[in-house]
Amino acid sequence: MKKILVTGGAGFIGGNFVHYMVNKYPQYIIYNLDLLTYAGDLTKHYEIENKDNYFFVKADISDRETVMSLFVKEKFDYVIHFAAESHVDRSITEPEIFVRTNVLGTQVLLDAAMQINLTKFIHVSTDEVYGELEFDPTLFFTEETPLQPNSPYSASKASSDLLVRAYYETFGLPINITRCSNNYGPYHFPEKLIPLTISRVLNEQKIPVYGDGKNIRDWLHVSDHCAAIDLVMHEGVNGEVYNVGGHNERTNLEVVKTIISSLGKSEELIEFVIDRLGHDKRYAINPTKLGNLGWKPTYTFETGILQTIQWYLDNKEWWEQILNGEYQSYFDKQYSNK
Template sequence: METIKILVTGGAGFIGGNFVQYMVNKYPHYHIYNLDALTYAGDLLKHRDIEKKENYHFIQANIIDRKRIFSIFEEFKFDYVVHFAAESHVDRSIQDPEIFVRTNVLGTQVLLDAVKQYGVTKFIHVSTDEVYGELDLDPHTFFTEESPLQPNSPYSASKAASDLLVRSYYETYQIPINITRCSNNYGPFHYPEKLIPLTILRVLNNRKVPIYGDGKNIRDWLHVMDHCQALDMILHQGKIGEVYNIGGHNERTNIEVVKTIIKRLGKSENLIEFVPDRLGHDKRYAINPSKLEKLGWKPFYTFETGIAQTIQWYVDNKWWWERFDL
């Protein structure tokens, strides 16, 4: 059997890390190469259960290091690339946009140039629904793959720019690509600067939970394992050149999410602390994933089952998160 080599960039992060574990365990005959710069949100402890498996390999490198990336492509001759590596925290992008442009735009270009030179069967660019901007509060409106890109933060602008770069390399150089745009992910190994893990860990430690503005901003929540299964399907069945939206059909306001977590952990809503709203805070995101569902994908988790599983994971895995400054 021919060995399939898959490069996963950002495989020490949250979504990329879950995808690495999913692929290593599901496809023992594939070789999964986890490339990560190990910035503040990168973490290899999460891979302690797979790090000794013969089909898992770790490479420490930064995607903006052109010489290093090209040498890695030259050495390993990857069949597929699944590109997660990105700066992703909106608050940090407001404070320092430059690192987002450097990693998300220039880093993506380096990878595309390597793919162009060395060739792969498919390059999957993992993006975000935030590139579409914000929706109004009409529950009948959704982002589709044809929605215009109207990013409202430096983070989402950098992701939109990288999306357009990927598209241009497909149109100009015929590089085989897919672009995926997902709604907000949650689940195990989520770095605790994001809403759901921060809330769970603050509540477990009886500390105040900050909520921006009035807490009525709406997000469509997708369990990270549903995202991994969607990417698996797109990798193997997605039509070259196409964009696929990945959403969970789970719209909730931020305050609903926080109150759900507090209730499940049996704590008081007095832990909630409203703080001044974030600059450029989008009101609502919601995805229509029907294009992907026609390939046969549908989410396994409802928000209720997914948040229960996630909360229990954090309760059971203090070894992973107790080292973070919360």
Template sequence: MARKKVLVTGGAGFIGGNFVQYMVEKYPEYDIYNLDLLTYAGDLSKHRDIEKEDNYFFVKADIADQETISALFQKEQFDNVVHFAAESHVDRSITDPGIFVQTNVVGTQILLEASKRAGVSKFVHVSTDEVYGELDFNPTTFFTEETPLQPNSPYSASKASSDLLVRAYHETYGLPTNITRCSNNYGPFHFPEKLIPLTISRVLNSQKVPVYGDGKNIRDWLHVHDHCEAIDLVMHEGKIGEVYNVGGHNERTNLEVVKTIIRALNKSEDLIEFVTDRLGHDKRYAIDPTKLERLGWRPQYTFETGIAQTIQWYLDNNEWWEQIISGEYQKYFERQYALK
């Protein structure tokens, strides 16, 4: 019997990288292909422990390179595609929206077309709650799968566009698809431009921590390992054509998150520096994951256990993030936040 082949795009990134490790270890009977272009946020060092495994394969390629992608699908005949590959940092999308359209929209369409032609059994598109826009501060309101798409940043607009392409390929061509929309992820190997790893790395170095505006913007936090289990479940059990929201029920203001990390590391809140707010900064995200829970998923991490584990991971793996925050990333950080 032929082995099942699963293509994971963006498997050198944060969420995709954790998912690749999860799949290689959980399903030794599957062949897991990690496709990544290795842009600034891509890093293969996280996969040193699985590189030797017989069921792990790496392919360096651009999802927007139609010729390469078509040839790869014809050669390998993938059974499933789990699509993470995307430009994902809102700040960078405000500075340079064009690359987000190229990767997130054009790249997704090329993958969908290749999947359609190859007869892929299921295409799982990993999206974000940011496509829904923003919620007010009413704690009883949540995003559901029926919430209209109202993206507010170039990043979320590009993801909403790719979501609609996935829907269209299912409705028009019958491609078996699922879309997952997650809240903010955190955990091991999170690239240090995002809030939690940025705060950890700067607090450990006794550097100022930039907080946009008044810090009252609210996000729902989801541990990346819980997210991996959710995607696994949707890939195997999700009803074809359906959307599933993945949320952690862990709402916190950005300022609360920063203060939690500072307290855990026994540093002073004097490190907090409020900076000019992000353009189009959404007030609040919060997900109702009831539909996914009916499928059998429950998050294993509370925010308290998850953030403690994450902080400890960054303490234990300082070499990984220290080499990242040097050089070009440091120049970007200084341009973006203009700290005093």
């Protein structure tokens, strides 16, 4: 049986991918390695935690001794590397944490992968490493777009991307890098735009929108992203980068207004706040290369956002327990206009 290590499998995208793999491939053994930081949550795995092909390992990817021992013991066939600090706002206030996890942690995993006969190392990255695009609908990021990250978060991800590439070029480690647009869907931590907006609308609270709300993002349903990584894992050409985009561009303000309208609430809940430092104007991905491999998104934004809103309505107990005092303190500090 093939052994698949998923790092960051208690997070949003990694957690959805763990579910996807455990259920789709009962013949694979899925190992979920996660440190369970503030955004990590195992309650999302209650329905699979007793399955024979699922195991959880609590560990820090930066802990070299633990990671090395685990790789030598289990001899994984594939590593799907999601684990990362990923919130841009937090990277502005605490950049060192992002460098430690996203750069040094990735290096530890790469070194560990070199000790075993690994079939493939897939590094899950972000379109933010490309920098920003102008408000020109004809411009898109491709795999050849130069890396020009603008935040400590995206700089740390670009650094890890380059490390992964270097281990392929220098040591011949079989790798792929995927770069996705903004994900949304079930189990999204409520510091991010869509779950933050849904939770605050349901609680009749003000929704903070940075600047004028005209920054544009391309939205990708997490289920489509999982299917893309599955395809790259099995069919991707070693050493190649694959962009994963949903072709669902919306301004932040449009996203917020769509959610408010879907829940039958008033746009008076919107509160414009001081813009984020280094706030990129627009991200948009051309996923043609991945499409040529056989992938295409199944969700439009219209269908995906309604499904996501319904999930949050049906799973209030999950996100309400996250909105504790510690998170509330962070929220108040982050979105203050002072």
